[in-house]
Each structure stands twice: as structure tokens, then as C-alpha cells.
Amino acid sequence: MLLCTVPTANYSNRICKIVRFFVSFSSSCALRTIDFVEESSTHDCDYIKLQRRTQNYATSGHFRKALETLSSMRNAPGKPTVYDYNSLMYCYLRSRNVLLEELVEVYLGMKRFGPAPNALTFNVLLNGMLSLGNLKDMFFVANEMCGSGFVPSFTMLLKVLKKSLELGSLDCSLGVFRLMLRLEYFPTEPVLNLLISLLTKARMIREAYSVLSALLGKGYFCSVYSYNLILWALCKSGQSYAALELFCLMKKKGIVQNVCTYTALVYGFGREGLGVDLFRCLNIMQSDGFKPNLRTYTIIIKFLCDAGRVEEALEYLDRMEREGCDPDLITYNIILRELCHQDKVGKICELVQVIDQRGFSPNPYTYAALAGGMLKVGKIGMAHKILLDVIARGCTLDVAVYNIYFNCLCCDYRSREALSLLKSMMEDGFTPSIVCYNTILKGFCRENSIEEALELMDSFEWENKGPDVVSFNTILSAACKQGNSSLIQRILFRMEHEGVELNVVSSTCLIQYFCTVGKFSECLKLMEYMMRNGPTPTTIALNMLLDKLCKSGLLRSAHGIFEYLRNTACVPDTTSYNILIRAFRREGALVGREAINCSPAEGSDAREWAYSKYCNLQYPIEGNVPERIVELATPTSSEFPEKNKPLISMHEFFGQKWRALYQPPNKEIAAQLYVQNIMSSLAIPGFQTVDIGDIVTTTAIIIFSYLASFKLGRLMSLYPGNSWSQLRIMVYVCIPAWQVDAPRSTILMIRNAKSSVPFGICVSPLPNSWIEFAVEYLIVDMIIIQDCSPCAVSWLIAVCLFCCSCSGSPYAELLRHAWGEPLSIMASACS
């Protein structure tokens, strides 16, 4: 609904003053009535003189004198006329020192005692107020004009609307807009767009939309630009599905959409992590005949990077260039940031070179991407070095870059140094942001100086923006981790006192506190309260609770709560499964061959399926799901029944060597070094790296060879039946989309082999613990690999290939073809 406060600034006072003026004015006129007849012959001549004198006084800004002169016209009958008043106002408005209040007083006096204001009166006043920029009075006069039966012109109201937009008054702008609409005046498109734009920037999207729909209701045609403004606002505020509805409405209304329209949706879906919708929208955009532009591509790249799919992002970068849509520094900065997050040193160097070759100079965002990204993966020293270097070189930096620098110091347990640096920078004119203060608070908390952090919070010059909920949560979190209840109470009291409301992060901290001190019942009460009244607990809170319950030996309770919550808004993620599966394993709950002797149904979630195998076999939840999660708080006494030991533990055999094999080469560079090490230590004659793909393939070959050279005999002796043909390994290889393309040959091969060798491929993220599980119980029928580590994927593929080829399987030929030379090395090792 459009709202507008009608400016009624204390007019009663003014009316009192003006009444006094008009009363004395009238009585002085009455006293002189006797003289009227004698003086009438001279009146015409005097009147013209008085008119001129009034105008002169008014023009030179002597308002009171002008008004007195005007009042002396009363000697002439019917004078002063409304035109005299208008003339006075007009001239006074041309003077330099105008007090609008005086004009309003005169207007109110005219209204009350006459002569009645006419259309010109209002126009004179409006024009004057427009040039002086007094919105309150301007809106008042416009309303008065309508109320007096005059119609302000379209031009006049448009000017008023423009002025109020220029001055940023949304209330007034909306008021004028409504007034215009009442008079069937439609603002011009630029003015309308300015109004919508200002409203959306003030997060008044609903109001912006009501402006649009009010116009549509009057049959006005709104252009695609107006729609796009609202579409973008919806997408930027996490309402992409609402944006989609608007998008459909546009189509229905026959609005010709443009690239910017589609790009808004692409942005919205990407921002909310809705990849399927994003790419669907991209396809629709292209089939509708629109080519993605620089911004569209940048948004897609940002989405991919945020999802860790940097290889795909790089493919889009290539695609842009192929299509003649050159990336700019924004595009590069986005990729650079993600490459840093993934610690891909080689690619970072390459990209930095490309940026340089394209003639771009690094900007503060570039430095933030590099240093911030490195800091996030724990390379504090490197981040610190980069920033020291750019500071020393006098590069233009901004507050965000300095915040990363402060964070570097704090992560290095140098919070005090960060604080004193901040103080000295402030003396030199640096204006810190709220993030800066919060970073330093976090540093102090990290160094266990929570009390000091609280004192600091008081001493910071927050201006009027803080401390905010993040500041409080920073300290609250530290207090909760310590289990310091009195400190927690103090913080909560402060928050209440300062009007800072608890949010979902604050509540999660409290959940952590209850878990830390073992008050599970309190914790569950809080969770339940949050589920009923909000904010809904997040997966992080769920995981925290599960972890603490499991670590306290309350696996059955954890399992029950998990089952209960998974059907609510609190959705479990990979970590949730990890926690439970680890706990099951710790408690001796074995998943052996018999546990997983079937495959997940076509199209089902392998993670869910495997989890259910664990749970149903080992800890079935009996009875109905309780009504309230608090009922799950008390664990039963027989939580962990004894379970069988694994028939064969490959863990005993593979031991630490296998762990070492799969753990270090998580990162590409480490993997390369690792490969070189193994190659030199193996010293297999005639061994060559086969360049059929990427590091994944190469690493797989190396490990493959390693297994062939050193482990075969022992493996065979340990395996029951001593026959490779009996070895059945079912592999659910989880390969995220970015890897599917890389080792294409490998995937293809496994797919071909799938019909008779028990391989399976599942493309969906899976928990890390399952890799560990696979390492420990390699003989069981399932190996599931998580998404990220190329090396982990490759060695399991390698193991499988190795086993298959050794058994003299009909696929040996296929494998030999695909793997070439190393396979023959392996074959000779076998013999």
C-alpha cells in the first residue's frame, strides 16, 4: 500500500499568528472607514503606488514591510486583490532570503479571511517551493490546491515528483505519485524508473511493485526497464521464485524481455544455489534467441565458483572468449578467489599472467581475492606476505583489504598488534567498518581474552551502527565454547539492553553451550522452541547436537533425533551422515558384506540408501516417531549392543601405508610431488607416465603400479579363497560434474565394465567418512568416494581396475587398451 504522511507541520501556531495579523489588519481598516469618502479620489493613484512599493519590498526580501504596505491598500474598496497577494508572494520568492513559513502563513490567512487563493496563488507557491526544495510545504500546497478545487498541471506535479526524488524523500515521492494517479497523470518513464529504483534500493520492493501495478491498473504501459528493476530487486533479495512469477507475468502481458531480464533470473537462481534452475533459465534464454553477455557469464562463473566447480567456471571463461565476449577484471577476480580457496597454485599463477596480459591492473578486489582466499585455506603467512607487499608498494587499498590484513594478524595470535595498528591508522584518517571491529573482537576471543573483548566492544567508536549481532555472537560463541554461563548471561543481558535480537547463529551458540555442559534436555527444548517460533535451527545446529550426543555415547538418541529432524526444515547434510556413520563404526557397528548386498534403487540417493543400511541393521528405531524431540533426550540403557567384528579387516593389511597413499595428495601440487616421489622410489624399468588425461589419471596409474609391485602377494594371501576371480568390489564412485569431463576415458571404461563387474557409478556428493570406511573395509561390497579429492577417486578406480585385470576378466583387453603401458607392468608383476 502506498503511504504518505501529509505534512501538517504545526500549522495551528501559524494560524494563531496569522489570525492576529488579519484581525488587527481588519480593525485598523474599520477605524479608517470614516475617512474613506474623502480619500477615495486619491485611492487609485495610491493603490498603484502601494502595489509597486509592496513589490519592491517583497523583491528585496522585506516581507513584513511588504505585507504592511499590502494591508494599507485596504483604503481602496476591494483591495488588496488576490492578484496583489500573488504578486507579493511571487516577488518575495524571487528575493534571496525567503522564509517559506511566512508565505504559508499568508496563504492560510487568505484562505481564512480572503481574498480566496486562486490557481495562480498555488502555482506561485509551488514554483517557489520547488526552487527552494521544501518538500513538506510543497506537498502540503499541492494537496491544498486539489482540496480547493483547482487542478495542478501535469508539468507542475511531475516537477514536484522529480524534486522529491532528487532529494531522496520516498514518502513524499509516493504521496505525489498517488496524487498524480488520482488526477490520471502518469509520470514519464525516466521519472517512474527513478522512483522504482529508489524504492528498491531502500528495500521497499513491495511498494515499488505496487507503483507498477497501480499504473498497470490504469492501463499504463510499463516498459521492460521498469519491470527489470523490480525483477533484479527480487533476485537480489533471495526471492527468485517471486521473480520468476513476475517474469511469467511479463511474458503474459507481451512485454518484450531482454538479456537483462534473463540475467536477473540467472543471478537470482545462482545466489540461492539453485543450479538446475539457473541452467534451465540459461537454456531458455538461448532458445528465446538471447546471447548471454559479459554479466550473464560472470554471474554463471560466480555461481560455479561458489559451488567449488572451478573447472567448469574455467570452461565458461573459455566459452566467453570463443564467443567474443571478453572477460573483465570482475570475472577474473571471481575465479581467482575460488582458485585460492582450492589452493590451485599453478592455475592461480596462470590466471594472474592472463590478467596482466589482458592489460588489467589488480584492484582492491584482486588483492582481497588473493589474500582472503589464501587466508581461508590456512595460508596465513602467504596472505600476510601478499598484503605487506601491496601495502609497501603503495597500491590503492580499501577497508575490506585492510580487514583481511587484520584478520591475518588475528589468526596469527597477534590481535593486540592488529588493535594498535588499527588505532594508529585511525589517527591517520582511516575509517574502520563494523567488520573491522568484529575481526579484532574475534581475534581477542581466539586468544581466550573474552573479558577483554567485552571491554574492547565498549571502547570502540561504533558510531550508530554497532555493536551488531555479529559482534555479540563473536563473543557469545567464545563464551559458549568455554561453557561460561555467567559470561553468557552477561552477553545476553547486554544484547537485550542494546536492542540486538538473537538470531539463528546466536541460538546455535547456545545449543553448543548446552551440549558442551551436557545439558541435552535443555538443548532439545531450545531446538524445539526454535522450530516452533523461529529462527529454524540450521543443519550446523543439528550437526553440533548429533556430534555431541555421539561423543557422549548417546548414539541411539542421536539417531532418533536425526530421524525426527530429517523430515523437518532442518535438513541433514553430508556432515550429519558422517557424524552418525563414524559413531556407528566407533561403536563396533560393522557393515560387512552381508550388510550391503543389494544396490540402491535406480535414481535413488546412494547416500540415503547406504545410511539406511547402517541404521536398519544395527539400530532400528522402534515404535512411532515421538511427537516432541525432547522425548528423545533420555537414552535407553542398552544403547550399544555388541556387534560382530568384520570378517576380514583390510585395515590390518593396508594399515598406515594406504592411509598415506590416499591422504596427502588432496591438492594438485601435492599430488604432482607425490607422483614424482613414487616414480623415483619405484624405479620400475620402462615406466612412463601416459599422458591420457590429467593428474587424476596419472596418479591412478602410479598407485596402480605401486600396488602391483609391492602389495599383490600379501593381498592375495589375505583374501579368502586366494583367488582374484572371487574378489568383488562394488564401487560407487562419486564424481562431481567437474570431474566427469576430466577423466572421461576412465568413467567410460567403468561404465562399460559395469554389466558384469560389480561397479556402480553415482554422481552425487557423499561423506568423507565413507572413503575412510572404504579404506578400512576394502573387501566389503561397497566403496563410496566423496567428491573432491582427485587422488582418492583415482586410487579406488585403480584398485578396481587392478583387481579386475588380474582376474583374467574379459575386460582385461579393454583395460589394457585404455591404460596402455602401466597395465603390462602390472601384468608382469602379477605373474
Next chain:
DNA sequence: GTCGAGGTGA
């Protein structure tokens, strides 16, 4: 004309 990037809390 409308549109894309970095830094703080669980």
C-alpha cells in the same frame, strides 16, 4: 537506461 566481484559470527 535496467545487470556482475572482495572483508566479520555457529
